[in-house]
Amino acid sequence: SGGETFLASLSLALGLADVVQAYSGGIHLDTMFIDEGFGTLDGEILDYALKTLASLRSGGRLVGIISHVPELKERIDARLAVHKTDRGSTSSFEFA
Helix, strand or coil, rough: CCHHHHHHHHHHHHHHHHHHHHHCCCCCCCCEEEEECHHCCHHHHHHHHHHHHHHHHHCEEEEEEECCCCCHHHCCCCEEEEEECCEEEEEEEEEC
């Protein structure tokens, strides 16, 4: 299902970041962006994924999520929102 695929991709990305850091001679990968995948998750897996990402953030990594899933908007306290207009796009920071 989508949940297992998403969690496997997240695990591989985290593992790859650790391997690159270990073999790169001091390079630190402190930022991670995740583009989508959240729409395929059920509530339980979404909770698990967000707890995992929160633990990365508390460990000093910056985690950016690119998503259209409304439930994520409610659960993330700081957002850069992009709004489509007739004249292009605007953006604003939103804080919960």
